[in-house]
Amino acid sequence: MGIYTDTETTINGQLQAFSKNKEIPKVIEQLVFAALSHYPELAHTHIRFIFSQKLKKSVMAARPVVGTLLQSRNKRVYDILISPVFKLTQSIEPIHHLPKDVLIGWLGHELGHIMDYEQRTLWGVAKFGLLYWLSKRYVRKAERVADTFAVNRGMASYILSTKEFILGHSELSSRYKEKIARLYLSPDDIVELVSEMEKKTQPEKEELLADETALAQSTQGEDN
Numbered sequence: 233m234g235i236y237t238d239t240e241t242t243i244n245g246q247l248q249a250f251s252k253n254k255e256i257p258k259v260i261e262q263l264v265f266a267a268l269s270h271y272p273e274l275a276h277t278h279i280r281f282i283f284s285q286k287l288k289k290s291v292m293a294a295r296p297v298v299g300t301l302l303q304s305r306n307k308r309v310y311d312i313l314i315s316p317v318f319k320l321t322q323s324i325e326p327i328h329h330l331p332k333d334v335l336i337g338w339l340g341h342e343l344g345h346i347m348d349y350e351q352r353t354l355w356g357v358a359k360f361g362l363l364y365w366l367s368k369r370y371v372r373k374a375e376r377v378a379d380t381f382a383v384n385r386g387m388a389s390y391i392l393s394t395k396e397f398i399l400g401h402s403e404l405s406s407r408y409k410e411k412i413a414r415l416y417l418s419p420d421d422i423v424e425l426v427s428e429m430e431k432k433t434q435p436e437k438e439e440l441l442a443d444e445t446a447l448a449q450s451t452q453g454e455d456n
């Protein structure tokens with residue numbers, strides 16, 4: 233047992249602390265813990281990370297388990313669905329073969345959505361679902377809120393890795409890349425957001441985030 237092993241064991245032990253109320257496939261466990269470590273607010277939240285073949289147009293998706301929304305807030309369950317494979321135009325590879333930082337960034341973004349859901353009442357979540365379905369503009373705002381949460385929780389470098397991976401991947405369909413570029417914060421936006429955040433105090437940061445969230449919540453079905 234060298235020092236390296238000991239250190240690694242300690243880190244794993246610390247990360248284990250994030251496993252409460254979580255269901256995580258073994259193969260991505262360490263990556264999930266790394267992302268969760270940025271969200272102490274979600275320490276007790278029930279989240280299931282599930283490999284799912286159902287995702288058609290995305291690699292991951294966060295959603296509340298509808299049946300649990302009628303129960304009290306602390307009994308809510310969220311699912312983060314994860315495509316088991318990453319499909320490229322020419323090839324296909326298991327999702328966990330992607331670079332670690334890219335996956336941690338992706339998970340961090342999905343956890344940002346859960347932070348957003350957590351602030352909403354049952355009707356707030358219902359409205360979110362409806363507007364997300366109806367309005368492209370609302371989707372864009374909701375995606376930016378998720379990214380902003382992740383950046384505000386110190387995950388900027390991971391989010392950047394994810395964006396750069398997607399936008400710079402020559403083998404991804406140009407349609408998917410266009411969608412990502414249109415709906416999400418661009419790498420430039422993220423850099424700008426980080427420098428903005430660095431100038432701000434903690435209460436100001438929370439305010440900035442509250443503004444983003446309010447903006448997303450106030451958007452009515454303005455389709456475009």
Ligand SMILES: [Zn+2]
Nearest residue numbers: 341345375378
């Ligand atoms: Zn998203």
